[in-house]
Amino acid sequence: MTSQVSSTAEQADGALVGEQRTSGDGGPGKEVRRLDRVIIRFAGDSGDGMQLTGDRFTSETASFGNDLSTLPNFPAEIRAPAGTLPGVSSFQLHFADHDILTPGDAPNVLVAMNPAALKANIGDVPRGAEIIVNTDEFTKRPMAKVGYDSNPLEDGSLSAYNVHPVPLTTLTIEALKDFGLSRKEAERSKNMFALGLLSWMYHRPTEGTEKFLRAKFAKKPNIAEANVTAFRAGWNFGETTEDFATSYEVAPATAAFPTGTYRNISGNLALSYGLIAAARQADLPLYLGSYPITPASDILHELSKHKNFGVRTFQAEDEIAGIGAALGAAFGGSLAVTTTSGPGVALKSETIGLAVSLELPLLIVDIQRGGPSTGLPTKTEQADLLQAMYGRNGEAPVPIVAPKTPADCFDAALDAARIALTYRTPVFLLSDGYLANGSEPWRIPEVDELPDLRVQFATGANHELADGTEVFWPYKRDPETLARPWAVPGTPGLEHRIGGIEKQDGTGNISYDPANHDFMVRTRQAKVDGVTVPDVEVDDPVDGTGQGANTLVLGWGSTYGPITAAVRRVRGAGQRIAQAHLRHLNPFPGNLGEVLARYDKVVVPEMNLGQLATLLRAEYLVDARSHTQVSGMPFKAEQLAEALKEAIND
Numbered sequence: 001m002t003s004q005v006s007s008t009a010e011q012a013d014g015a016l017v018g019e020q021r022t023s024g025d026g027g028p029g030k031e032v033r034r035l036d037r038v039i040i041r042f043a044g045d046s047g048d049g050m051q052l053t054g055d056r057f058t059s060e061t062a063s064f065g066n067d068l069s070t071l072p073n074f075p076a077e078i079r080a081p082a083g084t085l086p087g088v089s090s091f092q093l094h095f096a097d098h099d100i101l102t103p104g105d106a107p108n109v110l111v112a113m114n115p116a117a118l119k120a121n122i123g124d125v126p127r128g129a130e131i132i133v134n135t136d137e138f139t140k141r142p143m144a145k146v147g148y149d150s151n152p153l154e155d156g157s158l159s160a161y162n163v164h165p166v167p168l169t170t171l172t173i174e175a176l177k178d179f180g181l182s183r184k185e186a187e188r189s190k191n192m193f194a195l196g197l198l199s200w201m202y203h204r205p206t207e208g209t210e211k212f213l214r215a216k217f218a219k220k221p222n223i224a225e226a227n228v229t230a231f232r233a234g235w236n237f238g239e240t241t242e243d244f245a246t247s248y249e250v251a252p253a254t255a256a257f258p259t260g261t262y263r264n265i266s267g268n269l270a271l272s273y274g275l276i277a278a279a280r281q282a283d284l285p286l287y288l289g290s291y292p293i294t295p296a297s298d299i300l301h302e303l304s305k306h307k308n309f310g311v312r313t314f315q316a317e318d319e320i321a322g323i324g325a326a327l328g329a330a331f332g333g334s335l336a337v338t339t340t341s342g343p344g345v346a347l348k349s350e351t352i353g354l355a356v357s358l359e360l361p362l363l364i365v366d367i368q369r370g371g372p373s374t375g376l377p378t379k380t381e382q383a384d385l386l387q388a389m390y391g392r393n394g395e396a397p398v399p400i401v402a403p404k405t406p407a408d409c410f411d412a413a414l415d416a417a418r419i420a421l422t423y424r425t426p427v428f429l430l431s432d433g434y435l436a437n438g439s440e441p442w443r444i445p446e447v448d449e450l451p452d453l454r455v456q457f458a459t460g461a462n463h464e465l466a467d468g469t470e471v472f473w474p475y476k477r478d479p480e481t482l483a484r485p486w487a488v489p490g491t492p493g494l495e496h497r498i499g500g501i502e503k504q505d506g507t508g509n510i511s512y513d514p515a516n517h518d519f520m521v522r523t524r525q526a527k528v529d530g531v532t533v534p535d536v537e538v539d540d541p542v543d544g545t546g547q548g549a550n551t552l553v554l555g556w557g558s559t560y561g562p563i564t565a566a567v568r569r570v571r572g573a574g575q576r577i578a579q580a581h582l583r584h585l586n587p588f589p590g591n592l593g594e595v596l597a598r599y600d601k602v603v604v605p606e607m608n609l610g611q612l613a614t615l616l617r618a619e620y621l622v623d624a625r626s627h628t629q630v631s632g633m634p635f636k637a638e639q640l641a642e643a644l645k646e647a648i649n650d
Contacts, residue, residue, distance in 0.1 A: 030239075031246045037096035038202065038250055039104035042194070043121050044113030044134075046080045046089040049191035054091025056195055056212060060204040061095045062264030062441060065252030068095040069561065071103035071634070072437045076294070076377040083145050088120040099256040101561040103438065105636040111194055113137065113168070116146045127160040132197070134190070136169035164243050168193055175233035179226045189230035196234025202248050206235065260443040267406035267435035268295070270442060271365065272302040274413025276309050279335045281414070282421055282453035285310045287334040289326035291319045294377040295433040296339040296367040319347035323364070327351055330360040331498065333457065333488040335417060339365040342384045343374065349392050352426055354500045356396040356524060359475075359484050361420035361427075363413075364388075364398075368432040370632045379632025380433035382557055383608035388428040389586060389615070395521045397528040399423070400585040402430040404560035407442035409435060412583065414451060419531055421455050424483040430585070432607075434558045434634045458485035458494055463506070472496065474508040482527035533584040535591040540578035541571075549576040551648045552599040554624075556582040556612055558634065559605050565637035570644050577644060585612070588619065596622045603627055603647045605640060 040057070042050045051072055061068050071092040080087030094104035109130045112118040114137035125131065138153055152158055153165055172190040173183060192213070199206055210228050217224035238244050265273075279286035290300045292315065304313040312334075316322035323338040330336035340348060345366050355362045368384045370376025388400050399419050403412035409431055420427040461470035462485060474496035475484050487494040496508050504511035505519055540548045555563045560581050567579045580595060582588070596602055596616065602624045604613040610626035617624055627643050629635055 030244075032203075032249055033246050034249045034251070036098060036250070037094065037100065038109065038248065039092065039094045039107045040109045040111070040198065040202075041090055041092040041107035041121060041124075042111045042113075042191075043088055043090040043117035044111075044191070045082050045116070046075050046077070046087055047082065048089070048113050049188070050074075050089045050091050050113070053191045053195045054093055056209045057198060057204065058093050058439060059212070059264055060199065060206070060208050061093065062262070063208055064205055065254065066095040066250055067098065067100050067253040067256045067441060068093060068264070068439070069100055069103045070094075070437075070439045071434070073633070074378055083114060083116050083142050085116055085120050085146055088116050090117070090121060095250060097251040097253050097256075099253065101565045102634070102637055105638050109198075111198065113190070113194070115143045115148055115152075118152065119146045119148065122158075125161065129161055130164065131158065131161045132164045132166055132194070134168040134194075135165045136167045166197070166237075166243070171233065171237060172230050175230055176226050179222060179229070181222075181226060185223075186226070189227050192227045192230040193234035193237070196231040196236075197238045197244075198234075199231075200235040200238035200247060201244060202250065206231070257441065257443065262441045262443050264439050265407055265410075265442040266298075266437060266439040267403070267409045267431055268298040268367070268437070269302060270407055271403075271409040271413050271429075271431060271436075272299050274410035275299075275303065275335075275337055275363070275417070276306055276311060277410070277450055278414050278417035278453055279311070280309065281450050282335055282417065282455060284333065284335040284455075285312065286337065287311075287326060287329035288313045288337045288339065289316055289322040289324070289329065290314070290337075290339045291316050291322040291344065293319075293341050293344050295369055295436045296341050296344075296365065298436065299339045299365065299367075319344040320351065323348040323351040323362075327355050327358070327360065327362055330355070330362045331358070331489065333486070335363075335421070336361065337363040337365060339367070341367050341369050341377075342371050342387065345384060345387055345391065352398065353392040353394065353396045355426040356392070356398065357500050357503070358498055359424045359524070359527075360486070361417075361424055363416055363420055363427055363429055365429045365431070367436045368430060370630070376632045378433065380558070380634060381607050381630060381632065382430075382432055382559070383611065383630065384430060385556075385585065385608065385611040386614070388430060395525065397525050398426050398428055398586065399528055399531050400428045400430060402557040402583055402585055403435060404557060404581055404583065406435050406438050406440050410442065410445075414453075415583070418451060418453055421453055422483065423481050423527055423531055424486060425527065428586075430557060432558050455486065457491070458487040459491065460493060473506045475503055476506050477523070482523060482530060529587050531584075531587055533587060533589055536580050536582060536589040536595055538578055538580045538595055539567075541576075543576065547576075549578040550599060551576075551601040551603065551644070552578045552580060552596070553603045553605065553644055554580050554582065554596075554612075554616075555605055556585060559607065562635035562637050562640050563605055566635075566640035566644055569637060569641040570648070573641075573645070575645060575648055577648060582612075585615075593620045596620050596624075601625065601647055601650070603644060605629075605635060605643075607634070 042053050044050045074089040092103045106126045111132045113134045168190045172193045173186045176186040213227045214224045326336040326338040370379040370381040401416045403409040416427045416429045463473040472494050604624050605627040613624040613626040
């Protein structure tokens with residue numbers, strides 16, 4: 001779903017501009033209140049359809065033209081234990097009439113489908129917030145299961161909130177009584193009733209959701225119409241009930257973005273589209289060799305839909321087979337990709353080393369998650385940086401690229417492909433679960449804005465022997481990039497040896513010569529060190545005296561949103577702080593050392609125990625201060641802002 005927006009402007013992320021009361025068409029006797037932003041969290045059992053509900057609300061919000069950011073949060077189990085705290089699934093959406101960067105620290109509205117959802121999320125809800133509760137689920141057994149000794153809807157424990165008790169299940173069943181559904185079947189539509197209520201409450205469009213439901217259940221038209229009816233019933237309930245006397249408007253973010261056509265996009269979808277675009281711009285077939293793993297599997301699912309673009313996907317029997325097939329496709333002349341998460345990277349490490357030795361273009365997409373081992377499959381983390389940097393035997397350097405937002409995954413995929421194809425090397429693309437599942441508006445680029453990634457395959461002899469014989473040397477290098485020629489198998493006269501044993505410089509023959517090995521190791525390192533990456537840009541506004549900040553906050557990957565939101569808060573409080581963000585982690589930008597030397601203090605927030613900070617200390621001998629979090633959740637802007645203020649004042 002796309003929308004057109006224009007112009008540019010920026011307001012502080014998370015800073016309420018205030019609210020303006022108006023009379024309007026919110027229904028008979030209803031008040032319409034205008035807000036600049038809202039944070040909504042849907043929460044319930046993992047089988048209650050909270051992710052679908054949040055996704056539909058997000059899609060309609062995107063089509064309306066708001067800026068938005070989302071945070072899906074769900075259990076690792078396919079069907080987690082119903083009614084328990086570990087089984088709670090939630091979806092948080094932050095939408096606004098201005099530029100925002102995060103899903104928000106705390107919800108203004110919590111929709112709790114049962115006692116477990118309420119208890120699991122109430123600690124994040126600020127005083128005065130709206131809580132919509134499905135009262136039908138607040139019976140003795142479900143409450144006892146999560147440790148409620150008394151009914152929180154009746155004992156005064158929620159007096160600090162604006163609670164709306166709604167019998168969602170009962171109302172849904174009543175609305176669907178003419179459909180001939182069993183009680184259990186009718187209950188499944190209560191999420192659509194809740195979605196309809198929230199859609200009325202925040203003036204969201206409805207046509208897209210009704211169209212989606214009819215398409216989703218096209219083979220079961222009775223179920224489709226039941227869901228549409230439940231959705232409309234929720235809307236009508238908001239319109240007519242006295243409990244909801246106010247509805248809210250959040251205007252489109254018409255001043256937040258450059259002119260263009262926009263759509264809502266998740267990180268994994270943007271990355272998939274980026275890979276397809278890279279293959280088209282390179283005029284190469286795209287080959288994905290992969291094994292399903294959370295949270296990377298959506299890329300395999302998406303790419304499998306695009307055979308019309310020359311995409312071939314192979315779901316292998318394991319991680320090793322997946323990357324082996326991808327490396328074979330690279331040898332055969334494809335833009336080759338393998339997707340995985342941290343545990344899969346460990347299994348793929350030997351083949352990544354083989355790709356380093358063969359010097360073939362290969363993209364290793366690592367959608368990071370909580371570890372170690374199986375860890376937290378559905379939670380986010382940034383703890384694979386050192387694994388990507390060093391997690392292979394021998395000296396096996398690999399370039400590393402990291403996107404900063406869900407939409408930026410598209411550009412990062414193009415950038416990683418550029419490096420792989422230009423320098424004939426495997427490249428790590430480090431996304432994470434927060435980016436993969438989160439979404440935001442993305443401006444659809446014009447084709448002529450995309451880079452030209454076309455490469456030239458080797459076509460004939462490239463070296464002349466002393467006796468004048470012309471031969472093909474597979475390891476004769478481009479003097480600028482140090483890339484070796486890419487010779488597609490079957491090309492006459494270009495037969496050459498491949499394998500993991502050390503190659504002789506130039507000829508590619510097996511070599512155990514110590515001096516040759518030393519030369520080849522240093523050459524492969526020099527090739528990666530010589531990868532062209534743009535200088536890191538620093539945001540350091542000077543004050544009236546021309547002075548900049550003394551403290552720099554430096555991040556990488558998905559910390560961009562929380563860091564930028566925190567920096568806005570710090571500056572809004574009157575303190576000076578500079579900000580920079582890294583996309584390229586190997587090699588680092590050429591000006592990074594000079595940038596770090598300009599500041600008295602360097603703070604590095606990471607969702608690990610300080611991996612980038614460790615690299616910075618080793619490379620630049622700078623006293624990088626780590627601010628770390630490994631909770632499986634992204635940083636909250638307010639907490640990060642307080643940490644930055646402490647660093648400035650230290």
